[in-house]
Amino acid sequence: MKNIGLFFGSFNPIHIGHLIIANTMVEHATLDEVWFVVSPQNPFKKQSSLLHEFDRLDLVNAAIFDNFNLKAVDVEFRMPKPSYTIDTLTYLSDEHKDKKFKLIIGEDNLKSFKKWKNADKILEFYELLVYPRPHAQPSDLKTHPKVQLIEAPMMDISATFIRKSIQSHKSIKYLVPESVEQLIIGRKLYI
Template sequence: MKVGLLFGSFNPIHIGHLIVANFMATNTDLDAVWLVVSPQNPFKPSNTLLHEFDRLHMVSLAIGDNPRLRVSNIEFSMPRPSYTIDTLTYLQERYPSYEFVLIMGEDNLPLFPKWKNADRILEYHRVYVYPRSGSITTELPVMPNMRFVKAPVLDISATFIRKCIKEEKSIQYIVPDAVAEYIKVHKLYQ
């Protein structure tokens, strides 16, 4: 089985995440995409993050019954901050018959060489890169295990969504209805 891994804080998950995940699951050679909720990204401050179980639940609500998408809390029991190479290594040991592919936005390419063991990621795993609005073409050479996928480009960010919520503006159609309801009922991001 060939599984794409879309890592993220998902703070909150929005339609941009879902469109990329579903596109990768249905328009590439991947059998499924797992949305891996990261408790703490080494490059982002954790003080703005909602509790990981709230974020995990919202991802579960968002993907619903889509058989090609799955939410994963694999990093919840791992040391923090989470490093992609460690998660990939753990998953490969746990599921030896699976091939894991890293899915990442083009905006992450400039920082990719600074990732822990980035060279090992490319040596042992494929990386599917999708375009991001406003991404600056990087100086990185095309790498053997890196594939650029022409997925839809949406200019939506979780930061924008959190700002809308604080300002009591509508987030309808930007997040799935079930996620919007969960945020409203639990008074999140206010």
């Protein structure tokens, strides 16, 4: 049975911080693959700032084209919106009986995790792989048997900063892979 880490996000756009975390998870968290689950609409984010989901999926695919341990999935595009993590986990588990899914989240999300829809069910049936985040609030979930803290570089790269840089015609070199930068420029995204 393959162990798959699910990395949910709007990836608006995907940047090197996301890629470093995903690759670290494959290397240090006994995962066979990490799947980037591109969210069409995060229930906690305003829709207006989101690039179209197919463009964001294309950016993720451009970022990971040369790493066979990473995969982009659009499963939530076909699900009722807004999509909730528990529904996606349930759907993927039913579709892929040969895979064991684990949820990758930042330590900053641990404190509010109990507010997620069916958080108790997620913890009952799935493991949480938690990577460190700057300014994360302490959480009693850190000691939960289904929560595993994974040592990873502390990343604090902001997609908002990247979008603002693009809008003010500043370089985003090194913040995103070159393939992503070329796609953003070629399609005139975020302008």
